[in-house]
């Protein structure tokens with residue numbers, strides 16, 4: 001099948017090296033790490049090695065890394081754990097309007113359970129308002145959960161500043177780093193992050209595996225009860241092949257991570273420059289700087305995003321309108337809405353998330369297709385015809 005895949009924020013290809021590494025733990029070293037014979041020692045060693053590899057990538061301790069089924073579970077766990085462990089101190093949680101639904105739907109549930117939730121606004125570029133965050137803190141605030149970088153517009157949030165604020169007021173700081181981790185380096189201790197959610201399939205690891213970093217000083221509440229794996233915090237037989245695969249993907253991702261990010265950002269900027277210069281009535285959603293290296297989010301005025309995506313799909317081009325979870329829904333993206341973008345513009349917005357695998361030729365190909373499609377389809381739009389003088 002001919003495919004130009006530009007939806008890497010939805011998921012990424014699993015690297016062949018990662019699959020290779022995993023195969024051994026399906027077929028040869030398949031013992032349950034909890035078993036007591038020597039053969040199981042190999043599985044245990046593999047899991048603990050993976051924990052160490054991952055801890056090193058964020059400058060944490062291995063004891064602070066807990067394996068989960070992915071970003072959604074890590075987000076659910078982080079919020080519920082703090083909510084339960086700290087409810088004696090207060091029931092106020094601060095998050096933002098641009099979080100992933102793994103956060104938004106969890107805080108909504110906590111709200112039903114009697115917690116008070118504040119949603120911080122973002123500016124027109126998609127960056128959260130720090131002063132509002134400070135002003136929202138009160139004596140009951142137990143948790144700030146703000147994502148490291150947004151999945152739709154790729155805006156990197158002022159995590160360092162949030163970490164400082166959280167420290168000053170003695171509040172726990174959780175960040176959903178699913179889009180950021182593995183693409184740019186991070187040091188949780190330096191940034192003042194107490195909890196961090198990661199998912200392997202967003203950085204060329206397997207699907208259905210991730211981790212939650214929990215600072216050792218925090219009180220924890222288990223996510224899943226059972227046989228006591230993960231120090232009793234997240235029971236269930238360890239997914240050894242996936243854990244090993246995630247660690248391998250993390251290792252690969254962190255080799256020359258800045259150089260790779262720089263190269264990808266160059267491709268992104270080339271893509272942005274050409275689209276804005278060569279396609280009229282087009283805007284970039286979000287700022288050009290402080291943006292994830294692989295993210296582009298354009299508003300093509302006078303064109304419906306769903307129609308554009310359907311035509312691109314026929315051409316083998318995979319892109320998306322915001323998040324994979326909301327692409328089937330009929331309401332505009334909550335992220336674009338929070339940025340003050342009118343519904344009509346939001347409905348015309350398309351996200352491309354590129355990776356190392358995309359060549360400059362791929363980008364050229366997509367741009368040529370975009371030009372042809374938009375030229376043809378926009379003619380159907382009365383207002384477009386008016387602006388172009390051919391009424």
Ligand SMILES: *Cc1c(COP(=O)(O)O)cnc(C)c1O
Pocket residue numbers: 009010069070071072073075100102147149150151176178179199200201202208209210
């Ligand atoms: C993909 C994503 C998630 C969910 O991760 P899964 O591993 O797919 O459950 C959470 N947050 C953000 C920002 C994401 O992009």
